[in-house]
Amino acid sequence: MSRIVSLTASVFAIGLFAGSAVAAGDTITIGIPVGLSGANSVVAPSVVQASELAVDEINAKGGILGKKVVLEVADDASGAAGAQKAYDLLIFKKKVDAIVAMETSAARNAGLPIVNRGKIPYIYTSFYEGRSCNPYMYINAWVPEQQVAPIVDYFNKQGAKTFFLIGSDYAFGRGMLAFTKEYIEKNGGKVVGDEYAPMDATDWTAVLAKVKAVNPDAIITSTAGGAPNVTLTKQLRAAGIKALYGNLAVDEGTARSMGADAEGIYIAGSYFTNIDTPANKSFLAAVEKKFGNDLKTPNELSVPQYEAILAYKAAVEKAGTTEAAKVVPALAEVSVEGPRGTIAMSKQRHAPLTMYLGQVKADGSVSIISSFKDVDPGEQCPKLK
Structure with a gap:
């Protein structure tokens, strides 16, 4: 396309x-x-x-x-x-x-x-x-109730026990990762670090140094959609970090713009072009x-x-x-x-949304691994009619 x-x-x-x-x-x-x-x-x-x-x-x-x-x-x-x-x-x-x-x-x-x-x-x-x-x-x-489980559950099946969380320091980054941390721990995993950077952060060196120090089985990120995903992923790849990598905020268009750096990222969403x-x-x-x-x-x-x-x-x-x-x-x-x-x-x-777990391929497209029909968003706004 x-x-x-x-x-x-x-x-x-x-x-x-x-x-x-x-x-x-x-x-x-x-x-x-x-x-x-x-x-x-x-x-x-x-x-x-x-x-x-x-x-x-x-x-x-x-x-x-x-x-x-x-x-x-x-x-x-x-x-x-x-x-x-x-x-x-x-x-x-x-x-x-x-x-x-x-x-x-x-x-x-x-x-x-x-x-x-x-x-x-x-x-x-x-x-x-x-x-x-x-x-x-x-x-x-x-919302998190629909998107987090497919990635964490898949990583658990791959043998991941320790997780490092990285997010943008605002409502989305912290909210997504608070839910993710709770879900990981409820399902037997351990969060060995969580770090946050400003929405417009471009230098992830200090954060990635902490990741390398604890050598987690998996990394899950939740940054502001767009540019932060590009800079973080590029620097993560350059650092030679080999952990399973799940991104809660990257869309398919941004993944395509990353080129080879995006290959192997696991993402969950309600839409992929294929x-x-x-x-x-x-x-x-x-x-x-x-x-x-x-x-x-x-x-x-x-x-x-x-x-x-x-x-x-x-x-x-x-x-x-x-x-x-x-x-x-x-x-x-x-x-x-x-x-x-x-x-x-x-x-x-x-x-309610049908959700898909996918992995980014070398050309930036997404290979769908599994699907989950009509996932309920859970309790969101019970006081509003």
């Missing part, structure tokens, strides 16, 4: 200005805050492309409630300060009807108070540490037809974004309006048939 190194400004302009010539009231606008800069900049272009494909498909079939759908894309800089600016811009200046966002947990947490003030539907499409609950928010990506279903094949054909040589690899972060926009359409049509008071509850009542299968955010505003 063809890809590009970077995405030109003209592609983003499609999302930013597509509705400028349409009269007010004739459009439904979806806001897309995403890390065009910062840690998520490696994956953001694929997320924008997935959003554009979804909107094109919706508009080709008459829009939503007969109205054309347009996108407003804003850079959240992959962090809290940038997210505050992006959400203010989208909600109060651009007057978007909804937010659909693949973001870091830091950006999400900073944006939620602004969503509360704006009172608009919000679908969060990034895998995350779990238990983020808000009256306006739904999540269609995985899922052999008619729906996934149709999606891949459509996205390649639209973007051609400019296509960024569809992945665990971009595909939920695509499906979330379709879910918003379904909820608005069920509600018969874009009014948040009616759309928000409708989001729990609709389902989407997408590349990952049937997705319904019906379990405490989260979604």
Whole structure:
């Protein structure tokens, strides 16, 4: 599948200005805050492309409630300060009807108070540490209860007894690894070290020195999606560390960008490009037809974004309006048939997901080892209806 190194400004302009010539009231606008800069900049272009494909498909079939759908894309800089600016811009200046966002947990947490003030539907499409609950928010990506077990259980079967955990020092990194540590110890393993670095860390020398000192059987990492995965993996390989390597945060697109360094990484997720279903094949054909040589690899972060926009359409049509008071509850009542299968955010505003355990091959693609159908997200937001 063809890809590009970077995405030109003209592609983003499609999302930013597509509705400028349409009269007010004739459009439904979806806001897309995403890390065009910062840690998520490696994956953001694929997320924008997935959003554009979804909107094109919706508009080709008459829009939503007969109205054309347009996108407003804003850079959240992959962090809290940038997210505050992006959400203010989208909600109060651009007057978007909804937010659909693949973001870091830091950006999400900073944006939620602004969503509360704006009172608009919000679908969060990034895998995350779990238990983020808000009256306006739904999540269609995985949480630790769905993603950690396949990797740890597999490593246990390979004879791993000692584990070293490495994460980014923010909600996602610490939340994921706290769950992972508990799961490892509950299943008879031992965590011999855990280290955290800033989200924008580029030098992992000190952390990797500690890994080499204890020589664990397995390493599990949970860094901010994108750039930190690249630098950590490159330096881990250069250090000659041979332990089993499970990464809780790398997507297939980022793995492809790493080249040979990614080979052998174990990952668990709800989407890989080689899922052999008619729906996934149709999606891949459509996205390649639209973007051609400019296509960024569809992945665990971009595909939920695509499906979330379709879910918003379904909820608005069920509600018969874009009014948040009616759309928000409708989001729990609709389902989407997408590349990952049937997705319904019906379990405490989260979604049961079919999960896959895979290993990255030399060309960056993923070999699927096993699958787990309809894994429940567990208790996430029991107080929200």
